[in-house]
Amino acid sequence: MEKVIVNNLNVSKLMNELKEDNKNMQGTMKKIKDISIKSNILALNSGIEAARAGTAGRGFAVVATEIKKFAEDSLNASNESEELIERIQQKANEIIAVRTVDIAFDTIDKIDRNLFERNCDVQAWATFDALIKSLTHPGEDTKQAAQALMENIYTIYEVYFELLVLDLEGNIVATAKDESLVGQNMTGxxxxxxxxxxxxxxxSDLYYSPSIGGHTIAYSCPVRNEDGKTIGVFSTRFNWDFIFDIIERVKLDQKSQIAVINSEGYIIASKNKEEILEKKLTHLQAVQHILSGKETRGYTIENNCIYAYSLTEGYNAYKGKGWSVIVEESIG
Incomplete structure (x- = not known):
């Protein structure tokens, strides 16, 4: 997979170099066009002077006519070249846009797969005997057993801030890390x-938790007894820094930007953490397309930038939260 990402980066670099060459070519064609216009004016003035000179200026008039014809042909060729350069530039932008959409899709897919695993975790762990017994036979021994199990999970998996077991009244029975939370009520x-x-x-959607001091998602699952009756809730707190890691590893040009947005258009992940849950991107047509349900994947060209987007498709049983990835690529 890493090889593909590097190749995509090379494609971006090559396409940007092509666009830069196109710009240089446009500058050169503008110079040729200016020369053609000046030559045409010179030929016109020469024709006027030749006419004034009468018989003596006939030879010069022939030269002036040829210069005028050459200038007109050069100007027409220059105009055709400019149209061709514009088409090449447009195709280059389209190629970059398609590649950028692939990056947006690949990134949201990686996030979905990661969160799918977290979805599986909470369901599997809610069936562990130690957690069930802490609810069916509440006491210090069962509480300690549940806590020891969750602490072990917390240490091995490394992607969670906290793990909690709660009874049906919303009281926290045991935790993996912060014992001071035990006894607190989460009703409401x-x-x-x-x-x-x-x-x-x-x-849950992404939110900032003061108690754990970070951005997190809560995965919660019913805990059931042997008869299948719900007796409590097992809940995890995913460490959002691991999603930041995915974003950081996306290979993009230095001028490019990438962000994950929630279903309301708020940035929930980007390379600038100060934007998280503070900045909205609803002013972009690309985001408006997603939020309106018109398209799930594509791109727009706005303010001299390509905005590629891809809406979550979820992964297997995890249906996603309506998040999207937006990639901004400058074409200026």
């Missing part, structure tokens, strides 16, 4: 209420 929290209400896995 969307992730808890939605899990109980749907009796199914619930994935």
């Amino acid at each position: 929290r969307e992730w808890f209420e939605k899990t109980i209400e749907s009796d199914d896995v619930y994935v």
Whole structure:
């Protein structure tokens, strides 16, 4: 996969070099056009002077006519060349746009696959006996067993801020890391209420959690007893820095930008972390296309930039949260 990414970067570099050569060619053609216009004016003035000279100026008039014809032919050729250069420039932009759309799709696909694994994690771990017993037989021993298991998971997986077990009343029974959370009540929290209400896995949108000091997503799953009855909730706090890592590894030109946006158009991941949940991109036509449901993948050309976009398709059982990746590529 890394080889493909590097090749894509080379394509971007080559296409930008082609565009730069096109610009230089446009400058050269402008000089030729200016010379043609000046030659035409010179030929016109020469013809006028030859006419004034009468018989003595006939020979010069023939030369002036030929110069005028040459200037007109040169000007026509210059105009045709400019049209050709514009078409080449347009094709170069289209090639860059198609490649940039591929980058947007590849990035959101990587994110979806990562989050799909987190979706599987919470469902699998909610079935562990130690967690179930901490709810069916509450006590210090079962609590410690659940905590030891979650601490082990936390250490091995490295992608979570915290793991929690809660009873049906919303009380935190055990944690993987911060024991001070035990006993706190989460009734009223969307992730808890939605899990109980749907009796199914619930994935929150990105939010900033003061208690863990970072941006996170809550994955929550019902915990069931042997009879299949829901007896509590198991919930994880995914460390969003691992999504930042995916964004950082995307190979782009230095002038290019990449961002993940949520279903409201807010940036939730980019190379500038100060933008997270603070900046909206709804002013872009590309984002408007996504949010309106018109297109799930494509590009727009706005403000001398290509904006490629790709809406999440989810991955297997994980349906996604309506997020998209936007890639900005300058064509100025």
